[in-house]
Amino acid sequence: NSSNQNAGSNSNGNGTEAEGGNQAAGTDSVKIGYVINTLNNPFFVSVKDSAEKEAEEVGTKLSVVNANNDIATQLSGVEDLIQQGIDVLILDPVDSAGALPAIQAANDAGVKVITTGRMVEGAEIVTHLGYNEVKHGKEAGWFLAEALGGSGKIVELQGVMGTSTAQERSQGFQEAMADYPDIEILSSQSANFDRAEGLTVMENLLQAHSEIDGVYAANDEMALGALQAIEAANRNGIVIVGNDGTIDAFHAIQEGRIAGTMAIYPNQYGEKAIQIALQVANGENVKELIELPSIFVSEENVEEALSMQE
Amino acid sequence: MTTSAAASPANRASKYLQFIQTYGMLLILLLVVAIFSLLSSNFLTTGNLINILRQVSIVGIIAVGQTLVILTAGIDLSVGSIVGLSGAVSASVTLGTGNPLIGIAAGLLTGAVIGLFNGVMVSYFKLTPFIVTLATMTAVSGITLVYTNGNPIIVSDPVYKFIGQGYIGPIPFPVVLLVVVYVLFFFILRKTVHGHYIYSIGGNEKASVLAGIPVKKHKMIVYTVSGLLAGLAAVILSARLSAATPVAGTGYELDAIAAVILGGTSLFGGKGGVGGTLIGVLLLGVLTTGMNLINVSPFYQDVVKGAIVLVAVLLDRFINADTQ
């Protein structure tokens, strides 16, 4: 059912020009390479699935390579795709740094490059489908603060230390908290974007602090892990906020077990990346910067969000 | 007999040394516990100690299998990936059949079958354990992704969840399982012929073959058990999370191996046991929890952890200076 036509209609501020233009002549001869930063979490798995689905629908060749969260693997993947003879490269960078040589290599080989997710400074690209992780951290932080009425004790679960996603989301979150002097961050700990670690770190934090009002988690996997810990400890009433907008998180929001998540619709993300790649391949004009739909999902809009995530 | 007379005190001394050797690390564990207790009043509480035990139960159980494998001078790198696949299988079969027991059995079986495969490759095809289990690890993580399509599987069956979240009296069920597994394998290593052969194979495989011991069979069993225990750990983990995630277990093999070696089992086989492993597991668990509790910045946690492990083994070395 998910026709690609609705991509722009219900998301905030996207600027795709070429709705319907993806059936243009020559789709089947276009080869797209997609280097995706990781498949280690459901979010990016959805991105990949939706991209593959879209490619199949429009009948174009798509090769997906997993960079495995490693910039060297990312570069190798790009090089391998160039050897394969792709026309357009979609690069979902592992990090805001370290992608430049990969993009250059593609340009040198005459491959057009689109980046998604993180912006790569100084790169020669056709367009960027982006979002802003600092902003995400901030928005999620604001929501949490407001949900607590502007005061309370909270903990932060960070992602893999040293990755730009973790850094930027944490930065945004901290900036948001700066606006709320009555909110005390009891502890910031890393749970490596992992559900099982979210569980154990939260168990420890629950041991350490008899009063916790809120949890900010840099992704939904950690938020869901923390949720298990909190429920098992019967520490009811702790407000949990995550990032990503995975199906599991939406269900938990529906059930009222977590408060909200900063959602970047992964299925639209993959789908749109393919559509734009095709436009680029066909020499159509695209905007230099296309902002990906991202929206904070809470109890209020979770049904709508779920219906979009099919 | 001139020697028997002299032997007894020597024997006693060697037992004493062995005690210190195994329990030198215990002293260090107690020291670390004492330090954390001073630094955080929440550390030395029943609640937190139970918390720690529950947290270490998963890697702790895996580490038992790893101990057996390492005692035979092998290694099993596939256990982490087994946690991923076994968890997915047991969760999905539970959902599919509606019967948690069938699901759990399927999860355990998955682990045992992968372990058996490793064991056959190592024993009968004489392949290097490191490469075999590394290859299995890679393949099994791939299979997990294919099987789950990369998505987590939610399980809410109460019986299933009990494995990870239930209690027997005040004791969490995973802790009960942990204790049962350690007691059982302590017994197996000490009191059964199989356990005896594990030591002899690791101590001198050639001599064991020459003694007519069915070395291949026993090695195969050991890898199978390691897989089975990883399957059990998978069930506990997914039950604890009410979900099986495809990345579950990543890196657990290294934690388990570290615990085994910290606990005094030699990578060259033949020396050590599950008692030491438990201490190693606890030491690593206490470190993680302790640092969360005293709120060490995540940037510094690894520095502190690495340093403490190093100091621990250095201290242990000085305690054991003469026994080498």
Add this chain to the structure above:
Amino acid sequence: MTTSAAASPANRASKYLQFIQTYGMLLILLLVVAIFSLLSSNFLTTGNLINILRQVSIVGIIAVGQTLVILTAGIDLSVGSIVGLSGAVSASVTLGTGNPLIGIAAGLLTGAVIGLFNGVMVSYFKLTPFIVTLATMTAVSGITLVYTNGNPIIVSDPVYKFIGQGYIGPIPFPVVLLVVVYVLFFFILRKTVHGHYIYSIGGNEKASVLAGIPVKKHKMIVYTVSGLLAGLAAVILSARLSAATPVAGTGYELDAIAAVILGGTSLFGGKGGVGGTLIGVLLLGVLTTGMNLINVSPFYQDVVKGAIVLVAVLLDRFINADTQ
């Protein structure tokens, strides 16, 4: 003498066996290359072969140091973390001083110092290599985070970038370095006293001590070299990427160890060499690139990779069946 007469053919035969033993894996590598060439017309092109060499240069260089360590019956788990820290140091010092040579020296030195530390702990304090280097690995990753504050460091100095992105004629500079390192250490292992001692220490440490060899010193050197080479790999990596990221290098130790063991070096020391390691490195590199080229879905890549590695070692075992 009866022996000299018999010696020649036997000698030749044993050389032949040794050739097959080392190069059995080479045959398998060639087989894999042939298969990929059939499956993708883009595979067997000069461009792609150079591409593969450049890609494997980083882990390839690390694997040389790892080979030396493993030959002494040790292991070095810290190399991956050294890549992170050395890269950060060399990038930041390059930025700070404006002098890429000083930066590169600082990066290499960082690696060597960490390696030296490992070496001292293993040789002089007699700690288990596995635990020491695991602890260093943990601590060093932490230090990298603290040092970089978790942020990447961009370097755009052209001299610096040349190390990773430059060419000598048609050959990428990292490939030149790779070749130099392999040739150098092939020579060191075969033709120098230090190399001779590496084998004797790994083959029988006790006998080496009793032969009056300064075993501790040589072990220490080996770990230092391993750290130094990881530092070199770090410089190449950061130069290739024009950036050093704090998580760079994570997991490279396992890739390097896998290559070493695939290449026929025994984890128990004393047997093997860098020739085999190069083959192991290439096999793993060819697999990754080949699968990308023939467009194997990422979920299936691990399954295929694990399976091929397993088949490779099985084939190798059959080729070598008599030599065991």
Add this chain to the structure above:
Amino acid sequence: MSEAELLRMDDICKSFGPNVILKDVHFTLLSGQVHALLGANGAGKSTLMKIISGVYTLDSGSVTVQGKQVSIQSPADAKRHGISIIHQELSLVPEMTVAENIYLGKEASANAAGMFFSKGRLEACTEKLLGKYGIPLDPRARVRDLSIGHQQLVEIMKAVSDESNILIMDEPTATLTTGETEQLFTVIRSLKDKGIGMVYISHRLDEIQEICDYVSILKDGRNTAEGPIRDFSSEKIIEHMIGKQLEHYYPSSDRVPGQPVLELSKVTKGHVLNQVSLQLRSGEVLGLFGLLGAGQTELLKVVFGAEEYDEGEIRIQNQAVRLDSPAKAKAHGIALVTENRKEEGLVLEQGTASNIALASMRRLSRWGIKKDGRIRSVANHYVEALNIKLSSIREPVKNLSGGNQQKAILGKWLYTEPNIVLLSEPTRGIDIGARSEIYHLLSDLADQGRAVMVASSDADEILGMCDRILVMFNGNVIAELKREEANEELLMEYASGAREKKEVKQ
């Protein structure tokens, strides 16, 4: 007991790669027979025995056990056919106790319940077994802590406790003293009475004469002679083994020793060495005689810096020295030929050339780079001089026969051109021809003015080759004897503590 045929091997061939090791060998063992299998180092004795005990498989030929043709593929198969072997090389689990080693693989025979394991019951069984044969071992002692001789006793008892019909002993006495050897003979005689057939391999011909009924001799992997022992004098055996007669088995010596080069005063180490004082002069061969565990090995290791000592002083050329590592001792011109070749002597995976070069790399290199040509020629020199039988100087020494391995170790140390040569059981496992060559070699060293100190538990060899003899008992040097005044009885009396301390000259 009737002389039933227990074992029969016909037309046995075995090659390793292109090397033909055994060619059409036949061998027959009767019930109650002690059958000597003789031959020079590398003749193929161990290989033949490994074929019947399931370690190697034969290329062609047939094996018949008690009239039935059998195929033996593994040690377990061999045991099932009632064949046990005491291997030439120790195959014990060092971390385990004496009892655990003796009953390894047959725990069930000592335990009631098959699956469970009771250390206590094993120990009781071991106690009984050891008591029966009067072997002085503690069932609970860890094998790692035993001297190599005691380890050998464990190995023997391990095979004896199998209660097999066929028992193969591959150089069981190489590490035993005369006393222990006598004990073993008692064991052998009692097994013989039970009709057990035994294959006995040894390089000590006097033992052969004493205990064996029948002799088979191999040379270069072929049968050369066999028959009842009464038809074989030692001279005849030697001739069949090495193809010629041996003259001047021991060297004659009329040296005049020079100045002391090594002096120990009151060196003490735990319970192992007690106030040991001695002098070693240039131009002499000094013998160190003692029973198992008397401390000779420890003494040599202390002098070589391989083990620490608690008190006392060591002087070299009148200079007090602190030898805290073998490297330092080597720098002082000391060499130590260790007794345990596999553990302490050889890098098994490496070739003979590499092993011989190992202790002299400094001389065999320049700027840290090996002189490969020089290494080869040195190795070839010692292969020739010591008559080491091998197929290539690069072939891993693990493939050499036991005696040839021992020679490779000797070569390694001879090439260091030491001034002070310490040797611990240097002829262990070496055939009679080569043994004599080694005696002459050591004598030549002394003639050149070097100082040689040999620890041995073989009284005959001590008496035959040494200018002066020190006897050790319980960590003490209790007697010093001149060659002329010494004889075997006297040595044994001192060594067993039956005779009180004799004044030791300082």
